[in-house]
Amino acid sequence: MSIDKELREELRQAADSMHCPPDLYERVHQSYQHFVKEKRGRSPMKKRLLAGIAAVAILIPSAVYASSYLADGIFGSSAAIEKIGGSKEEYQEIEGFLKTAKAKLTEDEFKEYMELTKQLMQLKMKITDKNGIRDEGKLTKEEQQQWEQLATKLAPLFEKITATETAKP
DSSP, X not given: OOHHHHHHHHHHHHHHHOOOOHHHHHHHHHHHHXXXXXXXXXXXXXXXXXXXXXXXXXXXXXXXHHSXXXXXXXXXXXXXXXXXTOOHHHHHHHHHHHHHHHHHSXXXXXXXXXXXXXXXXXXXXXXXXXXXXXXXXXXXXXXXXXXXXXXXXXXXXXXXHHHHHHHOO
C-alpha cells in the first residue's frame, strides 16, 4: 500500500473513533444554516437584473446614435449639407421630415419620394454656394426642365405628407 493510502486510512479510523459533543454539532449546524440563508438573500438574479438594466441603458442610446439617417441617403452625410452652408440643426430637421414622410407614405411612395428628392437635392447642391445662396441661373436648360419635372412629381407626395400633418391639430 502506498503511503497516501495508509495515511488516508489512518485518518479515517481516527475520525471514526472521535465523538464530537452535541453542543458543537448544533453550533456547526446553526452556522451552516445562517450561511445558506445569507447566500439566498443576495441572489445572483438581482445582480444579473442590474447588469441587464445597465447594459440596456448604455446600448439603446448608442444604437440610436449609431443608426443610419434617412437624410444620409440623400446627402451622403451631414458634412455634405454643411459644405453648402447648411447646419446640423437643418440636417436634423430634414431627417425629422423624412421620418414623417416614411410614416405617412406607403413603401413604394416613400422609395419614389426619396429618389426624386435625392435628384432634386443634387441639383440644389449644384446651384448653392458655401453661404447657402442659390443661383438658379447656373442650371442648364436640361437641368431646369429636370428641376420642374421633379418639382411636379414631388408636389403630390409632399402634399400628402404635409396635409395629414396639418389636419391633426
